Amino acid sequence: MNSKLEKSVDGFVESIGQLGSNLGLNKMAAQLYALLFMSNDPLSLDDMMKRLKVSKGNVSVNVRELEKWGAARKVWVKGDRRDFYKAELDVFKIITERLKTGLTRRMDETLQAIKQAEETIREGGGNFNGKDKKTAKVYRERLEKAKEIYWRLNGLIETASKIIT
Amino acid sequence: MNSKLEKSVDGFVESIGQLGSNLGLNKMAAQLYALLFMSNDPLSLDDMMKRLKVSKGNVSVNVRELEKWGAARKVWVKGDRRDFYKAELDVFKIITERLKTGLTRRMDETLQAIKQAEETIREGGGNFNGKDKKTAKVYRERLEKAKEIYWRLNGLIETASKIIT
DNA sequence: TAGTTCATTCAGAATGTTTAGAACGATGCA
DNA sequence: TGCATCGTTCTAAACATTCTGAATGAACTA
Numbered sequence: 174m175n176s177k178l179e180k181s182v183d184g185f186v187e188s189i190g191q192l193g194s195n196l197g198l199n200k201m202a203a204q205l206y207a208l209l210f211m212s213n214d215p216l217s218l219d220d221m222m223k224r225l226k227v228s229k230g231n232v233s234v235n236v237r238e239l240e241k242w243g244a245a246r247k248v249w250v251k252g253d254r255r256d257f258y259k260a261e262l263d264v265f266k267i268i269t270e271r272l273k274t275g276l277t278r279r280m281d282e283t284l285q286a287i288k289q290a291e292e293t294i295r296e297g298g299g300n301f302n303g304k305d306k307k308t309a310k311v312y313r314e315r316l317e318k319a320k321e322i323y324w325r326l327n328g329l330i331e332t333a334s335k336i337i338t
Numbered sequence: 339m340n341s342k343l344e345k346s347v348d349g350f351v352e353s354i355g356q357l358g359s360n361l362g363l364n365k366m367a368a369q370l371y372a373l374l375f376m377s378n379d380p381l382s383l384d385d386m387m388k389r390l391k392v393s394k395g396n397v398s399v400n401v402r403e404l405e406k407w408g409a410a411r412k413v414w415v416k417g418d419r420r421d422f423y424k425a426e427l428d429v430f431k432i433i434t435e436r437l438k439t440g441l442t443r444r445m446d447e448t449l450q451a452i453k454q455a456e457e458t459i460r461e462g463g464g465n466f467n468g469k470d471k472k473t474a475k476v477y478r479e480r481l482e483k484a485k486e487i488y489w490r491l492n493g494l495i496e497t498a499s500k501i502i503t
Numbered sequence: 504t505a506g507t508t509c510a511t512t513c514a515g516a517a518t519g520t521t522t523a524g525a526a527c528g529a530t531g532c533a
Numbered sequence: 534t535g536c537a538t539c540g541t542t543c544t545a546a547a548c549a550t551t552c553t554g555a556a557t558g559a560a561c562t563a
Contacts, residue, residue, distance in 0.1 A: 177462055178473055181455035185484070188451035192444045197362065201551080210484070213476040218510070228553045233511060254561065255509065265487050269494075279360045286353035293346035301343075308343055311378040319350070319375070322430050329434075329501055336494055366521080383540070393523045398541060419531065420539065 182211050186225070196272060201227065202235040206244055206260060215248045215257035243267045269337050273330055284323050287316050347376050351390070361437060366392065367400040371409055371425060380413045380422035408432045434502050438495055449488050452481050 186207040193203025204225060209216060216224075221232045236258050239245035244264045250257050261267065294309050294316075301309050351372040358368025369390055374381060381389075386397045401423050404410035409429045415422050426432065459474050459481075466474045 177458055178466075178470060178477065181458035182477065184451045185448075185455050185481075188448040192448050195362065195440060195444045197360065199551080211477060211480050213473070229509095230511075230513085230554070231552055234552095237511090262483065265490060276360060279357045283350075283353040283357050286349045290346035290350050293342055297342055305343060308378070312343065312347065312376060315376050316350075318427065325430060329498055332501055333494055333498055336497055364521085394539095395524070395541075395543085396522055402541090 182208070185211065196268075197275065198268075199235060199238065201225075201231060202238050205232065205235050206239055206264070209239075209245055209258055209260035210262065210264075212259070215250060215259040217253075217255045217257050219255070221258075242271055266337055269333070273334060277330065280323060280326060284320070287319050287323070291316050347373070350376065361433075362440065363433075364400060364403065366390075366396060367403050370397065370400050371404055371429070374404075374410055374423060374425035375427065375429075377424070380415060380424040382418075382420045382422050384420070386423075407436055431502055434498075438499060442495065445488060445491060449485070452484050452488070456481050 186204050189207035190200045190204040193206075194200045205221060208221060208224060218229055218232050218236070221236065222229045225232070236245060240247060240258070244261050244267055245258045246261060248257050248259050290312070294312055297305075297309060351369050354372035355365045355369040358371075359365045370386060373386060373389060383394055383397050383401070386401065387394045390397070401410060405412060405423070408426060409432055410423045410425050413422050413424050455477070459477055462470075462474060
């Protein structure tokens with residue numbers, strides 16, 4: 174292949190890897206996706222490992238990760254028993270959904286922690302006195318504020334979700 | 339301090355640490371923020387290191403990181419030469435801005451990589467023939483598609499940004 | 504069946520990130 | 534000035550993540 178053409182794609186692949194990392198995805202998976210995205214023909218594991226200069230094991234694991242996300246799919250090439258993969262080109266929604274899921278889960282855990290803290294304070298009830306009473310009051314206020322932030326973030330994610338669809 | 343009260347906050351702090359990690363922030367910084375957020379009085383480095391059971395160096399670096407972000411500020415306590423910090427309670431916008439900045443920078447780099455690739459192909463111009471000519475055509479198409487995705491993501495970020503304000 | 508080619512798995516190597524804690528300089532005070 | 538108490542910086546260690554490459558077994562061929 175024309176090495177200039179190849180190099181131009183390398184830059185893109187590299188950049189998508191960085192972007193993926195920034196979004197908490199695996200760099201290799203992101204690079205693999207970019208490579209598949211730019212390729213017209215499906216690629217074999219060998220194609221990918223040669224192109225990205227990484228081990229076959231690495232490609233194997235990560236390309237199946239992409240498949241799991243719905244970002245790539247295995248295709249059958251007549252007369253060849255190797256596995257070939259091609260990119261799901263319309264991946265935008267898939268990735269954002271994935272990011273949303275991770276974030277939502279963490280946020281829900283935080284909401285649980287907030288509720289748990291509130292419960293603990295409620296249990297303490299009238300038993301607090303002096304300094305502790307004041308502290309409990311501040312805690313209740315802050316936890317309330319934390320819940321507000323939770324709901325704002327939640328609304329933001331929902332809105333983003335709708336925009337994507 | 340009432341240890342039940344303290345424990346209830348610990349759960350919250352822990353959870354915010356996890357959430358912060360998920361957003362690409364430093365776990366310690368996130369925990370420190372949560373701790374300051376819950377505290378009515380400003381805290382000294384010693385207070386924080388004891389509470390989170392981490393080294394003073396660690397606290398020093400990360401609390402100043404928070405200050406840099408505008409998420410915490412140093413306050414002067416009369417008659418005490420130690421540094422005290424308190425949380426900027428309305429931190430929502432600050433954090434999201436920060437996340438936006440990071441993401442936007444990466445995306446801009448990707449856009450540059452796309453444009454660079456396009457330029458390289460354009461330079462090749464009519465010199466491609468046969469297989470390469472076809473490849474160049476596919477590349478142009480895919481890069482066009484990549485730009486589309488870039489602009490959609492960009493729009494999404496902009497919209498989110500407006501919602502936050 | 505023996506030999507070849509493939510994908511997968513997994514232990515440990517390589518790499519990247521975070522932390523502890525010692526060393527240091529600055530500040531305040533007697 | 535000498536001592537005590539801070540905050541900061543830095544190195545090496547701990548820890549977490551990612552990657553390689555050898556081992557394995559499945560699928561195919563002659």
